[in-house]
Amino acid sequence: MVECAVDELDVIVIDAGGGSLKVGFSGEDLPRTVLSTAMSVVTEIPEDDEGNVDTTAQPKTLTYFGDEALQNASKGTLKLPLKRGLLHDKDSLEDVLEHALRSLLKVDYEELPILLIDSPLTPQHQRDFLAEMLFEKFKVRSLAMMNSAVLSLFSTGRTRGMVVEMGHGVTHAVPVFEGFAIPHATFRMDYGGQDITDAVQKIFKELPSLTAYQQHAHPWVMRSLKESLCHVAPHSLKEQLASEDPASDEERSFELPDGTIVQVDQQLRYGAPEILFAGGDRSLPKITQMGLNACDLDFRLDLVRNLVLAGGTSMIPGLSERIRNEMQMLVPPDLHRQMEVILDSQRKYSAWIGGSMFASLSTFEHFLITKQDYEEGKSSLSGVVARKAW
Ligand SMILES: Nc1ncnc2c1ncn2[C@@H]1O[C@H](COP(=O)(O)OP(=O)(O)OP(=O)(O)O)[C@@H](O)[C@H]1O
Ligand SMILES: [Mg+2]
CATH class of the missing domain: 3.30.420.40 (ATPase, nucleotide binding domain)
Structure with a gap:
């Protein structure tokens, strides 16, 4: 036991x-x-002392969990229990x-x-x-x-507010009144951290400055790159790319698994998170607006004053400023003036x-x-x- x-x-x-x-x-x-949340099952055929496949030995089945499962995915079968919240x-x-x-x-x-x-x-x-x-x-x-x-709202000491919860596969805007989520005013988009990681991977493979390092473009390496370097542009990607890169050399450096340090440019750092803002009716500001509009007028002020960002993807720097900027075009000025975005340090x-x-x-x-x-x-x-x- x-x-x-x-x-x-x-x-x-x-x-x-x-x-x-x-x-x-x-x-x-x-x-x-x-x-x-992953496991992989790998069948390995033992090798002899010289590294040759030992045809006389029984194959071994190994089960990996967590990051080890992701790292061994290409050798066997990767199983993902939950996808996009389902x-x-x-x-x-x-x-x-x-x-x-x-x-x-x-x-x-x-x-x-x-x-x-x-x-x-x-x-x-x-x-x-x-x-x-x-x-x-x-x-x-x-x-x-x-x-x-x-519960994310509760963690900030609140029972009323608009929770924008950004996970790995899904993002929800959830108005909560006295501890109860309002289902008809809850909106979801099927975008989250995994889509940003995929975007990082795609851009990484396409950037001429990084083509020599393609063999490192594994999802778990790209996730780590995203978590250490990605940033949300304050207004738009276009405007960001037109301006001088504000990051120092250190803030742009990423160490690949073999120890090589590469410099990552703005296109990748700011470009990948744009997926959260690009989906038309299913973008981060839009689902937040839809959640607000689906609630009583009287309650909207409480919601904008308590706009809580939660979940692992909300850790990307710059989100709060961008949401404020985009919401300016989506909610009336009197509400926007009162908007307070809550970023708890433990929101992950x-x-x-x-x-x-x-x-x-x-x-x-x-x-x-x-x-x-x-x-x-x-x-x-x-x-x-x-x-x-x-
Ligand atoms: N510092 C960071 N910067 C950017 N993204 C991050 C950071 N830390 C974690 N993430 C991302 O957050 C995501 C995980 O968040 P979270 O744990 O809230 O999701 P989940 O609960 O597993 O997924 P879901 O709620 O969608 O089912 C991952 O994609 C991860 O890479
Ligand atoms: Mg989650």
């Missing part, structure tokens, strides 16, 4: 994102483990979660309540499946399910942090679906999960 170093009152908090799985315990400041591969989700809880968090999860955080607008059948998996396969004793945007993990705080409250137990609730409601599982999920 795995040793469990937590007391009875702890809740296991899981934020299951398409890019990363964040797991830890309630009451703590940050997740204990953050793992890329369940894509049920079996691998089970394996990745089991690995994160049992091997990394080292917890006997059957013993503790679980708070599972999922995307806004997660379909009910997906929540039903997740509840079934946790009760039937993981044998958990109780479970709560909550909307990541509400805001949903998990909000979950950790929420699960520490004494009222949290009211949100739990117990094993008994689940057993009794099995004939109409959606009823039980939908009633209690938040």
Whole structure:
């Protein structure tokens, strides 16, 4: 049995994102483990001492999780459990979660309540499946399910506001009133960090100054380049490219896996994040505007005064200024004047942090679906999960 170093009152908090799985315990400041939500299965044929394939040996099957899975993807089969907020591969989700809880968090999860955080607008059948998996396969004793945007807002000490949550595969604009997300005013776009990484990769391969380094254009290297150097242009890419590059040599340098340092120009650093602003009706400012317009006039002032940016992709510098600038054309001047963009320093993990705080409250137990609730409601599982999920 795995040793469990937590007391009875702890809740296991899981934020299951398409890019990363964040797991830890309630009451703590940050997740204990953050793992890329990926696994890969590689079959290796052993080699003899001289490096030749040993045809007499049995092939070995190796399973990798997280970043190791991404790095070994080309050698075998890469499995991504969640794509764009939706369940894509049920079996691998089970394996990745089991690995994160049992091997990394080292917890006997059957013993503790679980708070599972999922995307806004997660379909009910997906929540039903997740509840079934946790009760039937993981044998958990109780479970709560909550909307990541509400918890991201909660992490900033607010219960009212407009949350613009920017993850790996999806971005949502979610108005929240007194702790409740407003579904009919929630808008989503299928763009996130993975699209910026893809754009970085594309530009990297095309830039004449970088063609000599093509062999390094792997997604995980490009993700690291994005996270260290990308920036959102304050007004538009065109204007940015027409101006002098404001970055110092150090701010433009990136170390490739073989130790080579390359200088990355503005086209890549500012160009890749433009994907967030390019989608017409599905751009970051547009979904924010649509979320605002779908709410009562009286409530809009509260929303613009509490415009909270959350999720890993909100870490890109320059976002706040660009959103303010673009919203100027999309909302009336009196509202725009009042706009306050909230950027918490821990926003990369805001949903998990909000979950950790929420699960520490004494009222949290009211949100739990117990094993008994689940057993009794099995004939109409959606009823039980939908009633209690938040
Ligand atoms: N400093 C950074 N700058 C830019 N992007 C970053 C930074 N840190 C993390 N990211 C990006 O944030 C994304 C992950 O964010 P997050 O963990 O919120 O997504 P997720 O919850 O896994 O996905 P989703 O909510 O879309 O299912 C990744 O694409 C990652 O590269
Ligand atoms: Mg997320």
